[in-house]
Amino acid sequence: MKIYNTMTRRKEDFIPLENGKVRMYVCGPTVYNLIHIGNARPMIIFDTVRRYMEYIGYDVNYVTNFTDVDDKIIKAANEEGVSPEEIAGRYIAECKKDMEALNVKEATKHPLATEEIDGMIAMIGTLIQKGYAYNSNGTVYFRTRKFDEYGKLSKKNIDDLEAGHREIKVSGEENKEDPLDFVLWKPKKEGEPYWTSPWSDGRPGWHIECSVMSKKYLGDQIDIHAGGEDLIFPHHENEIAQSEAANGREFAKYWMHNGFLNIDNKKMSKSVGNFFTVRDISEKYDLQVLRFFMLSAHYRSPINFSAELMEAAKNGLDRILTAVENLNHLSENAVTEELTGEESENVCKINTLVEKYKAAMEDDFNTADAVSVIFELVKLANTTAGESSSKAYIGELKKQIVTLSDVLGIIAEKEKEMLDSEIEILIAERQNARKEKNFARADEIREELLERGIILEDTREGVKWKRV
Ligand code: AMP
Ligand code: ZN
Numbered sequence: 001m002k003i004y005n006t007m008t009r010r011k012e013d014f015i016p017l018e019n020g021k022v023r024m025y026v027c028g029p030t031v032y033n034l035i036h037i038g039n040a041r042p043m044i045i046f047d048t049v050r051r052y053m054e055y056i057g058y059d060v061n062y063v064t065n066f067t068d069v070d071d072k073i074i075k076a077a078n079e080e081g082v083s084p085e086e087i088a089g090r091y092i093a094e095c096k097k098d099m100e101a102l103n104v105k106e107a108t109k110h111p112l113a114t115e116e117i118d119g120m121i122a123m124i125g126t127l128i129q130k131g132y133a134y135n136s137n138g139t140v141y142f143r144t145r146k147f148d149e150y151g152k153l154s155k156k157n158i159d160d161l162e163a164g165h166r167e168i169k170v171s172g173e174e175n176k177e178d179p180l181d182f183v184l185w186k187p188k189k190e191g192e193p194y195w196t197s198p199w200s201d202g203r204p205g206w207h208i209e210c211s212v213m214s215k216k217y218l219g220d221q222i223d224i225h226a227g228g229e230d231l232i233f234p235h236h237e238n239e240i241a242q243s244e245a246a247n248g249r250e251f252a253k254y255w256m257h258n259g260f261l262n263i264d265n266k267k268m269s270k271s272v273g274n275f276f277t278v279r280d281i282s283e284k285y286d287l288q289v290l291r292f293f294m295l296s297a298h299y300r301s302p303i304n305f306s307a308e309l310m311e312a313a314k315n316g317l318d319r320i321l322t323a324v325e326n327l328n329h330l331s332e333n334a335v336t337e338e339l340t341g342e343e344s345e346n347v348c349k350i351n352t353l354v355e356k357y358k359a360a361m362e363d364d365f366n367t368a369d370a371v372s373v374i375f376e377l378v379k380l381a382n383t384t385a386g387e388s389s390s391k392a393y394i395g396e397l398k399k400q401i402v403t404l405s406d407v408l409g410i411i412a413e414k415e416k417e418m419l420d421s422e423i424e425i426l427i428a429e430r431q432n433a434r435k436e437k438n439f440a441r442a443d444e445i446r447e448e449l450l451e452r453g454i455i456l457e458d459t460r461e462g463v464k465w466k467r468v
Contacts, residue, residue: 001362002363004300005254006232006257011364016223017222020058021059022050022053022058022060023219023223024050024061024062024063024222024224025222025225025252026043026063026227027042027227027231027235028110029067029095030067030070031067031088031091031092031095032073034098035278036268036275036276036278037277037281037290038261040294041228041261041294042258043102044102044291045299046258048365049256051105051406051407052361052365052407055403062105063107063217063218064107065110065210066095066110066112067113068088068112073088074192074193078191084193092112094279098279098282098287101278101287102278102409103291104409105409111213111217113209116216117195119212119213120185120208120209121197124185126246127245128140132147132241132246133184135199137175138202139175139186140199141177141181141182142181142182142183142184142242142245143178144180145178145180147245149241150237153233154233154234154237158180161180182205182207182238183205184204184208184242185202185203185208186205187199187201187202188201188202208242210239211246214239214243223254225252225255226255226256226258227257227258230260232255232257257300258299258300259300260302260303261304263275263276263305263306264304268305276305278290281310288317288411289313290310291410292314292408292410293313295368295370295371296309296368298364298366299365319375319378320378320405323378323382324398324412327381330385330387330394331391331394331395331398334389334391336388337390338390338392339390343389343390346380346384346393347396350397353400356373357370357374357404360373361407367408370404370408373404377397378401380397381397381398385397417453418452423465426445426448426449430442430445430456449465453467453468455468
């Protein structure tokens with residue numbers, strides 16, 4: 001499998017640190033607002049990378065954070081007259097709802113910056129001890145020039161950076177040894193959240209969060225570190241400096257960055273008015289359509305969002321869903337079980353298409369080509385499956401369309417809603433089980449119904465149920 005590595009600016013063979021395992025960290029959003037459709041791009045893209053890795057058999061440890069302490073959160077809290085915790089808590093909950101609707105898998109671990117402060121204080125301590133950081137009146141800075149390889153990811157030259165910095169004087173940062181040094185810890189201002197540290201009551205800088213959370217949940221060295229391309233500099237450059245200085249080894253093997261999402265070929269901007277939250281889109285479309293739209297372009301290219309392209313995504317997705325629905329219908333009415341000779345030949349065609357899909361994904365996750373392969377399968381289904389097809393052939397077509405869609409996080413087959421009569425039968429069976437003191441079976445039925453979205457309530461008048 002080839003991955004484009006921002007560090008080397010080339011596609012490289014993916015070789016995991018540990019056989020069969022992938023350790024992956026993706027920078028998450030700062031939670032002061034509903035997420036916008038640009039934020040959804042890395043979520044969808046890197047979730048797809050994870051799903052593909054799992055499909056081919058890797059065990060993926062996927063960590064992504066929430067930045068829940070930050071100037072923007074404090075500002076939003078002050079504007080609303082509520083606490084920063086309330087703002088962060090609210091928008092984490094909203095973000096999780098959006099992620100679920102986008103079918104983004106739950107991370108193995110989803111740490112919050114505010115719950116990892118001890119680790120940050122420890123890493124800052126190590127950096128000071130090793131001479132990579134210094135305390136200046138309660139603010140701790142990273143000594144950028146001390147890290148020889150600074151600039152290796154963004155390919156920036158440290159002297160050019162210095163020249164640029166000399167003209168910009170940032171107030172409150174006069175005590176830096178060098179304009180290039182960046183903040184690891186800063187003292188609180190009146191009314192701000194703070195934690196006690198050896199240097200001051202204050203809070204961490206943004207970059208140190210990710211170095212610490214990645215180390216804690218994935219170890220000193222990881223396979224893949226990912227995020228949007230705006231994070232290459234300074235965020236990821238600074239993460240590398242911190243982690244490699246503190247841990248004494250290479251931080252991440254592969255650096256992946258998604259391109260930006262624009263609207264009507266312009267940068268998305270609140271002030272210009274071309275700005276959509278994921279929630280805005282959910283009012284008009286099933287969010288699967290947004291996901292499908294994102295996968296229609298290569299993740300490293302910019303993607304343009306427009307009403308026409310969303311309609312095209314909706315039509316494309318509908319074609320897949322309709323094909324699966326037809327296959328289900330044909331399967332229910334199929335009269336023969338076994339493959340015929342001609343069908344066996346078509347199964348070979350299916351297998352060739354599956355290989356083509358894999359080849360597209362293994363070439364730096366070319367999801368656009370992978371989607372085209374799914375359309376080829378749909379075409380094969382529409383032209384070769386009919387009333388005289390065997391159950392085995394229809395089953396094979398359906399299995400591949402559903403599985404390959406699922407690898408992209410697209411649900412091609414909605415579970416059918418249970419009929420009221422089916423629910424009543426299961427409830428009666430549960431009542432019987434309870435009478436016979438078979439509580440294990442009774443619980444099993446309750447769980448089964450819950451999974452299908454049915455909640456049971458035992459009342460004095462008997463069992464009541466409702467759909468969630
Ligand atoms: P932020 O909350 O600004 O740190 O953003 C969270 C993630 O969304 C980061 O990986 C950003 O690079 C990414 N991101 C922000 N805006 C866009 C955009 N317009 N297109 C693609 N990715 C974006
Ligand atoms: Zn980060």
